[in-house]
Amino acid sequence: MNILITGASGFIGGLLLEVLKGKNYNIVGTVLTGRANSDxxxxxxIDLSNKSEASNFFFExxxxxxxxxxxxxxxxLNEENPSKAELYNVGVTKNIIDGINKNCHLIFLSTDKVFDxxxxxxxEETLVAPCCLxxxxxxDCEKLIKNKIDSHHIFRLPIVHSLGxxxxxxxxxxxxxxxxSGNSISIYSNIKRSFLRIDELIKLLFTxxxxxxxxxxxxxxxxxxxxxxxxxxxxxKKIDSTGLIDKExxxxxxEKQNLNTTKARNIxxxxxx
Numbered sequence: 001m002n003i004l005i006t007g008a009s010g011f012i013g014g015l016l017l018e019v020l021k022g023k024n025y026n027i028v029g030t031v032l033t034g035r036a037n038s039d040x041x042x043x044x045x046i047d048l049s050n051k052s053e054a055s056n057f058f059f060e061x062x063x064x065x066x067x068x069x070x071x072x073x074x075x076x077l078n079e080e081n082p083s084k085a086e087l088y089n090v091g092v093t094k095n096i097i098d099g100i101n102k103n104c105h106l107i108f109l110s111t112d113k114v115f116d117x118x119x120x121x122x123x124e125e126t127l128v129a130p131c132c133l134x135x136x137x138x139x140d141c142e143k144l145i146k147n148k149i150d151s152h153h154i155f156r157l158p159i160v161h162s163l164g165x166x167x168x169x170x171x172x173x174x175x176x177x178x179x180x181s182g183n184s185i186s187i188y189s190n191i192k193r194s195f196l197r198i199d200e201l202i203k204l205l206f207t208x209x210x211x212x213x214x215x216x217x218x219x220x221x222x223x224x225x226x227x228x229x230x231x232x233x234x235x236x237k238k239i240d241s242t243g244l245i246d247k248e249x250x251x252x253x254x255e256k257q258n259l260n261t262t263k264a265r266n267i268x269x270x271x272x273x
Contacts, residue, residue, distance in 0.1 A: 002026045002062060003209075006096070007069035008043055009034025011167050012109065012160065015202055016067060017041065028061065030070065048092045058099030065105045065209060068096060074169075075113065075134040082133060089137040090144070097148050105151040107208050110138045112158045112194060112220070117254020121223075124216045124263055131254060142216070153208050158194035158220035158259060160201060163233060168198075175230050179241050188250035189227040194220035194258045200272055204264075213267050221272045223258035 003020060007013040008029025020041075021027050027041035030048060048054045048070055072078060072088035079085075093108075100106075113135030114128045130136040145152050162168050164176035172195070175185045196219060204219065224232075227247055234241050264270060 001064045001209075003028070004061070004063040004066045005029045005069065006048060006066065006092070007031075007071065010069055010073075011165070011169070012198065012201065013067070013069040014167065015198060016069075016205055017043075019202055019206060028063070030057075032070065048095055049087045051095050051098075054092075054095035054099055058096070063100065063104055066096065066100065066107070067205065068093065068106060068108045071109075071138075073134075075132050078134040078137065079132065085133060085137055089134075090140045093141040093144055097144055100149075102149055103151060104149065105153075105208075106145060106149045107153045107205065108141065108145055108155070110142055110154050110156045110216075111135055112156055112218075112257055112259050114139045114142070114156060115257065115259075117257045120256070121258050121260040122218075123260040124218060126260075131257070146216075150214070151212070152214055153211070154216040155201075155204070155264075156216065156218050156259065157201070158196050158257075160196045160198055162198045163237060165198075171226065172230060172233065176233060176237075176239070179234065179239060179244050182244070184244045184246065186246040186248045187226050187230055188252070189225050189247040190255065191250045191252050192223040192225050192256040192258065193229075194223055194261075195229050196220045196272060200270065204268060204270055207268060211268075217264040217267070218259035218261045219264045219270070219272060220259050220261055223256060 003025050005013050005017050008017050009031040017029050029043040030046050046053055046057055070092055072085045113131050115122050116129045116131035119126055128139050142154055161170035161172040165173050178185050
């Protein structure tokens with residue numbers, strides 16, 4: 001089975017590459033500017049936003065499954081660079097779809113930011129209302145995939161983090177690392193989000209290889225504050241944070257953003273912790 005991972009140098013793509021390369025698959029990863037561990041698999045540096053490069057790549061390489069993670073992921077940078085955001089989210093996705101067979105199995109990572117927080121616990125049938133440009137562009141990618149690729153899994157993700165990883169850009173991971181080093185941090189106690197541990201995401205992604213329950217899925221925990229999530233992880237790791245955490249009241253819109261994950265839990269049998 002030939003498997004492609006776009007964005008193989010990223011937090012999620014890099015870890016999935018490590019997991020899959022030990023299995024009986026032919027793995028290819030693509031990177032743009034970063035680096036990925038290329039032991040036991042091929043990693044190609046390519047600009048998938050370039051239509052000609054992408055077309056030639058998919059003409060020369062045929063894949064059974066594509067994990068499409070390459071994206072311009074920072075919501076803040078999307079707002080500051082709308083043309084670049086469009087190119088590296090929608091443009092890349094369109095070039096991939098144009099280059100592959102419609103029977104190829106495509107797994108795509110979207111975002112909870114396709115919602116603006118006005119509906120509590122939106123499910124997969126809730127009317128989309130993006131809260132920012134990043135959410136809009138991810139939804140544009142969803143529509144491209146749904147219109148052209150029959151065999152697809154679209155996962156709308158909340159905040160993804162590890163248990164304190166240097167490779168993560170998540171505030172949760174950065175906070176864990178700071179506290180482990182004895183440094184104090186401030187964290188929102190009123191802003192609520194859903195969260196997702198990367199090990200649970202990788203396990204779910206691995207199961208999609210042999211799964212034909214195609215469609216869109218919401219995944220993640222029940223909503224909790226950033227503070228409560230951090231305390232949960234610190235307790236699990238038995239890290240003493242006495243005197244190192246200051247609760248802060250944040251002025252962030254939306255104040256609460258969560259997802260109804262019933263469908264994913266029923267289909268995949270996952271509980272998100």
